[in-house]
Amino acid sequence: MKDIIDVKHLSYTYADMQTPALSDISFSIQEKSWVSIVGHNGSGKSTLSKLLDGILEVDFKKNRILIDNILLDETTLPQIRDKIGIVFQNPDNQFVGATVQDDIAFGLENRDISYEKMHQIVPIVLEEVNMLKYKEKEPQNLSGGQKQRVAIAGILAIQPKIIILDEATSMLDPEGRKEILKVIKRLQKKFGLTVLSITHDIDEVMSSDEVLVLNEGNLMGKFLPDELFENEELVVKAGLVPPFLYQLRKEFEKKGIDIPRNLKTEKEVVEFLWQLNLKK
């Protein structure tokens, strides 16, 4: 697998801040993988996502950002934005159009796509996120989850290679959150997308391919989810609560019962606990 995102020596300091938001970060991300970015509030996660899309400007000579083998600078900015779609945190504040279909078309309009082509693409992408029957609706008549699905459709319309979820599910109810993640999982498989997800959601971190941990602007490293949750110190630094299974295992360890590490699902652990007394 080739790397689709390659970042070398990336630093960024906001104009009105003393300490850098990000200091000397280097990492790479494989094509078609699902990577979670975790860290405390203010650790630089959102800054990172904005830098990757060129929304925040840096000195492009010192900070090397390579997206799908294109070096990010002033001249390649439009190309880069064709490759990356971002779903932001607040579903209300990213809805540009007056109706659902207008909003989907916004990205296409910006790329000067012809009238006929736009009217072909819009229903197709709305169908992908199962929102076609809402195409005439106005944003105030949609739920948060529906607005985020529209945002995803708007991104699909421009056929990007990378989707960045900037805490896209954090303002949704549990129902909406599950729905959005399901939709993105399906689309990732279908279109071979790379997903970069900034999140605090344990389930999502658990199910991702790799996890980047940021702490006060420093990159603590890239881990497999398992590796991360085994390392208690790291989990705290990442601002996460360990998943239920890991907590349970620790509690059992205190009582002198070891649950084998290779049991990864709740079902397996339940099976193990059932048989525990039989063996004695």
Place this chain on the structure above:
Amino acid sequence: MSKIIIGRYIPGDSIVYRMDPRSKIIGTFLFVFLMFLANNWLTYGILILFTLVAIWATKLKPKIFWDGIKPVIWLIFFTSLLQMFFTSGGRIYWSWYFLKITQVGIENAVYLFLRFVMIICISTVLTLTTSSLQIADALQWIMKPLKIFKVPVEQLSLVMAIALRFVPTLMDQTVKIMNAQRARGIDFSSGSLLKRIKNIIPILIPLFITSMTVALDLATAMEARGYQEGKPRSHYRVLSWTKADGIILGYFLLLSIGLIIFRTK
């Protein structure tokens, strides 16, 4: 708030709804100009007939139009009465110092009354049957010639569309903030005038801050979706003339000719 009918859109379906918003806006402006051509009973009759046909064609309940006139009815009566008392000419029916009621005075008062009612009715026909989005699209088309004078029409219309999109969102915000402040003990409906004005501050300041946050977030989102100022953009929403628009504009032509023929010199 919900009682004011002027500027409100009521979804529906009739020939007026299907018409192009551009011809509706142009028609409404034309109608107001044409109104000043009328100066006798026949020409006023023609205009009234036209207004009634327009109201009938919307297939909305006539009561809605009455609701539109109701809030301003006293203003109309007051202006008409002034017109009646201070216009002289023709036979004098009644007089008292400088006040007098004359034949021309009564006539003018009735004309003025009709004029007011018709203008309100026709503009209500426009706003009731045209969504704000359509009006924005139509205005963009009408403003196009201003490009010659270097007016940034494209940007202005985007501003207009975004403003319209955020009206309901900010309304919701306002209600939420008001309720939150009420929960903390602020009373918006009583107290002296000064106190009530002061009470608005805890609504306005959070509302301004929210608007700024929304604007920043939206700007970021727009940029991320490839918006670049001044770059040519295509349009998803394109207005198209229909047969009904031809009919209505022809109708206006007939109306103007009729008024010019029948008006008294």
